[in-house]
Amino acid sequence: MNTGKKKTGALGRLYMALIFLFLYAPIVVLIVFSFNDTKTMSRSVWSGFTFRWYARLWEDSMIQQAVWNTLLIAVLSALIATVFGTVAAVGLYRMRGWRKKVMMNLTNFPMVNPEIVTGVSMMLLFVFMAQVFKLGSLGLWSILIAHVTFCLPYVILSVLPKLAQMDKNLYEAAQDLGCPPLQAFRKVVVPQIMPGIVTGMIMAFTLSIDDFVITYFCSGTTQTLPIYIYSMTKRRVSPEINALSTVLFVVILLLLVLTNLHGAKEKKKEAPAR
Numbered sequence: 001m002n003t004g005k006k007k008t009g010a011l012g013r014l015y016m017a018l019i020f021l022f023l024y025a026p027i028v029v030l031i032v033f034s035f036n037d038t039k040t041m042s043r044s045v046w047s048g049f050t051f052r053w054y055a056r057l058w059e060d061s062m063i064q065q066a067v068w069n070t071l072l073i074a075v076l077s078a079l080i081a082t083v084f085g086t087v088a089a090v091g092l093y094r095m096r097g098w099r100k101k102v103m104m105n106l107t108n109f110p111m112v113n114p115e116i117v118t119g120v121s122m123m124l125l126f127v128f129m130a131q132v133f134k135l136g137s138l139g140l141w142s143i144l145i146a147h148v149t150f151c152l153p154y155v156i157l158s159v160l161p162k163l164a165q166m167d168k169n170l171y172e173a174a175q176d177l178g179c180p181p182l183q184a185f186r187k188v189v190v191p192q193i194m195p196g197i198v199t200g201m202i203m204a205f206t207l208s209i210d211d212f213v214i215t216y217f218c219s220g221t222t223q224t225l226p227i228y229i230y231s232m233t234k235r236r237v238s239p240e241i242n243a244l245s246t247v248l249f250v251v252i253l254l255l256l257v258l259t260n261l262h263g264a265k266e267k268k269k270e271a272p273a274r
Helices: 002-033 052-057 061-094 098-112 115-133 140-165 169-176 181-210 213-218 225-232 240-273
Strands: none
Touching (some): 002 240, 052 240, 061 098, 140 181, 213 225, 225 240
């Protein structure tokens, strides 16, 4: 029996190794060739080590504008989605019965809805709004609204578990001691659910900075990094795309690592109390 368990364990580890190899081998190749000293990506031959393509990134004004647009939209959408998502999570937490189930299903629907459906529907809505309210063509404003919309469910689902873990009597106790409702929420509830708020904000920032499909339909003439990378593939593909993709991958990876480290610290803090 021990021999059978060892074989099963070995096969499981081999299977997992193949899965990770299949998932991450293309990314490793992309990172390696971002340092390749060649003028075109059509040659998959190592020609020498260079940082030239990373230097070119900061000399290209279009890339700088795309980076600025991406960061501006990601920061604003993360902040707005965090505020609205936290308030919505508090409201959902206080609901009971069928109303809560209906609202939770409506909240979860944007996450399971295909992105292309969301992108097309939002594009049609924004075109209609632009014509009715004379807002001009699609641009930063339409991307920002779209990003806030699809980031909201992730913030809500990050905050709700922290609300469930919080002692329900703390808020009422603060009010009994003379604290106004808004101040009680700010000084008692918010510190208790802060880990969920931070996690939701980082998740919203990550999703916003990484999104392509919805942004593509709602962008108009505004370019973000994913759209700029896609546009680079339509013409002569420069090795700059390897360097740009590597930077984007590293940024997202660092954010995910920070999120996991923050979650691990919170679990350690909660462990002694249990």
